[in-house]
Amino acid sequence: MTLHVVQFSGGIGSFGAAFRVAERYGTDNLVLLIADTGIEDEDLWRFADETSRFLGVPLTKVKDGRTPWELFRDKRFLGNDRITPCTKYLKQIPCRKWMREHADPADTVAYIGIENTKKDRARIPAIVRNWEPWITQFPLCEEGEPLTKEQSKAQLLNEARALGVEPPRLYGLEYAHNNCGGTCVRAGMQQWRHTLKVFPERFAYAEAQEAELREMLGDVSILRQRRKGVAYNLPLSELRREHEGAL
């Protein structure tokens, strides 16, 4: 029997993928594989548990054990909007380890919940290569013409609600993604400004973590800012001061 492993991130796209796989193949051989980075929003776990109950499939959790900040200290490298070792060490490696131990590539399909937008579809070839030797499928991208990001998100959120599963609160708080509690290092300046307003205590924690890493590593930062065509490091402390100055 083919094993169907959904890479369940806790995002609404992965919910949509899981639901479609369950409808198509049933849930007997369905796995919801989720990596815990240690700094997820608490409501991600509420959503993950509700999804698990709704589908009748337990969560299969994997965990490196370090948070992104601890990893950055270990690797002596601060993740940023261009390079994210946290994705590799806290998500990809633990998930691949589970796959190697439990999922025979000859009889397993891995499902990725990337959304049916042009931008997301363009990522498919790289994701397929990354997942080899496992076969990958993208259930949301099999549904006709690509949608805009807004259309896709609205459709998926409405679908979850109609099925009786309340979507993660971060979407309602105007985050585009439900990952790392709104403090994803890959997110740009706009999201960090948003986090400063919505979760000031999380911003303060990230600011302190970044400051520690700057002590250790020198002039590094999560964000960069371009001035007159030149890119400068922009520590979160400076972003906060700019924000406070503008109030």
Ligand code: SF4
């Ligand atoms: S969501 Fe962002 S911060 Fe979290 S592991 Fe992925 S890249 Fe790193």
